[in-house]
Amino acid sequence: MPRRPDFNGRTLREACLDEAVAIIAESGIESLSLRDVARRLGVSHQAPYKHFPSRDHLLAEVVRSAFDTFAAHLDARPRGATAEADLAALGQAYLAYALAHPLAYRLMFGTRLPDVAAHPAMLHSARHAFALLREALGRMRAEQGARPEPGAMELDALFIWTSLHGLASALQTSAMATLALPPAVLAATLSHTLQRIGAALTAPVPQA
Amino acid sequence: MPRRPDFNGRTLREACLDEAVAIIAESGIESLSLRDVARRLGVSHQAPYKHFPSRDHLLAEVVRSAFDTFAAHLDARPRGATAEADLAALGQAYLAYALAHPLAYRLMFGTRLPDVAAHPAMLHSARHAFALLREALGRMRAEQGARPEPGAMELDALFIWTSLHGLASALQTSAMATLALPPAVLAATLSHTLQRIGAALTAPVPQA
Numbered sequence: 153m154p155r156r157p158d159f160n161g162r163t164l165r166e167a168c169l170d171e172a173v174a175i176i177a178e179s180g181i182e183s184l185s186l187r188d189v190a191r192r193l194g195v196s197h198q199a200p201y202k203h204f205p206s207r208d209h210l211l212a213e214v215v216r217s218a219f220d221t222f223a224a225h226l227d228a229r230p231r232g233a234t235a236e237a238d239l240a241a242l243g244q245a246y247l248a249y250a251l252a253h254p255l256a257y258r259l260m261f262g263t264r265l266p267d268v269a270a271h272p273a274m275l276h277s278a279r280h281a282f283a284l285l286r287e288a289l290g291r292m293r294a295e296q297g298a299r300p301e302p303g304a305m306e307l308d309a310l311f312i313w314t315s316l317h318g319l320a321s322a323l324q325t326s327a328m329a330t331l332a333l334p335p336a337v338l339a340a341t342l343s344h345t346l347q348r349i350g351a352a353l354t355a356p357v358p359q360a
Numbered sequence: 361m362p363r364r365p366d367f368n369g370r371t372l373r374e375a376c377l378d379e380a381v382a383i384i385a386e387s388g389i390e391s392l393s394l395r396d397v398a399r400r401l402g403v404s405h406q407a408p409y410k411h412f413p414s415r416d417h418l419l420a421e422v423v424r425s426a427f428d429t430f431a432a433h434l435d436a437r438p439r440g441a442t443a444e445a446d447l448a449a450l451g452q453a454y455l456a457y458a459l460a461h462p463l464a465y466r467l468m469f470g471t472r473l474p475d476v477a478a479h480p481a482m483l484h485s486a487r488h489a490f491a492l493l494r495e496a497l498g499r500m501r502a503e504q505g506a507r508p509e510p511g512a513m514e515l516d517a518l519f520i521w522t523s524l525h526g527l528a529s530a531l532q533t534s535a536m537a538t539l540a541l542p543p544a545v546l547a548a549t550l551s552h553t554l555q556r557i558g559a560a561l562t563a564p565v566p567q568a
Binding site for chain 1: 387388389390391468469470471472473476482483486487490511514515516518519521522523524525526527528529530533534535537538539540541542544545548549552553555556557559560561562563
């Protein structure tokens with residue numbers, strides 16, 4: 153792809169992605185349009201279509217990039233001494249990233265794409281991030297000598313993820329603030345959630 | 361408040377609320393403005409200000425109404441035979457409502473209000489919904505003869521809520537679809553989550 157120095161050293165494709173993130177940060181995902189991207193970059197309405205067949209393809213590429221950065225952060229976590237401690241470390245890394253990068257988090261988990269199957273690169277990156285969790289859980293089950301039945305590992309990985317996701321989401325919207333909880337409760341909620349998830353996972357799992 | 365038959369039998373205030381919901385459904389929460397509400401109702405730009413000092417006040421009233429309807433649904437759940445079964449029934453009622461009413465759910469838990477303290481009626485309704493959960497949990501702890509230390513009940517109620525919230529959110533965005541999980545896993549995820557939450561709550565709780 154030829155470099156286009158008229159976008160501050162970026163290609164048109166890169167400039168479109170940056171502009172898409174800027175629009176979403178300013179006005180929300182619903183506001184993103186290829187027309188608006190083109191207008192802000194001072195190019196013709198047709199220009200972004202050279203790289204993105206539709207607004208959803210542009211959005212999917214922004215989401216893919218967010219997943220890749222997120223997965224790299226999770227992969228770079230300080231490893232726990234045991235598989236169980238490492239799973240807890242993964243949970244901590246997840247929550248820390250979510251709270252430090254609310255826009256990236258919203259892109260990954262708050263986006264509504266009408267047809268996810270049309271965006272295989274995004275799907276690949278999203279599944280890679282989930283696989284990191286599933287693998288950490290699998291190592292813990294192996295450490296415990298457990299042989300979960302088919303599906304049980306996915307269900308527990310989903311439970312871990314959605315529990316972390318719910319806490320991250322509640323902390324990022326007005327939802328938590330509306331409850332006006334005592335500061336001591338708020339300060340303890342991350343570690344309490346990780347502890348309760350750990351407790352849930354000690355319950356019997358269907359064996360193969 | 362005088363009835364205004366020119367809004368199909370609704371007052372201007374009621375018509376503004378309905379129009380706000382319609383705008384949010386069509387274009388997202390970020391798109392809501394009092395100017396747009398006035399334009400769609402064919403009234404002057406100033407008219408909605410008689411009832412709502414700002415766009416955020418209008419939004420807060422929409423959110424309050426969603427919380428009231430939600431709390432009434434939770435309150436009308438079939439009661440469980442024991443306090444533990446009733447807590448599970450509450451979780452089921454929560455998830456069923458979330459999946460059946462995605463817009464109302466997004467309004468309650470996906471809205472970003474810059475200053476929640478400015479909307480006391482909304483806060484009251486949100487806290488009432490949370491109190492239903494806290495009370496059901498309190499009845500279960502009492503049934504168990506447990507006397508949790510201060511804060512422990514709030515932390516567990518938060519854990520329950522955020523875990524349910526994360527699952528409901530993941531099912532409503534593209535997040536879950538990206539993982540392309542086997543249908544059997546997806547079919548089991550609600551009951552598995554409720555079971556894992558139950559298991560988490562059987563772990564020791566700090567006693568007063």
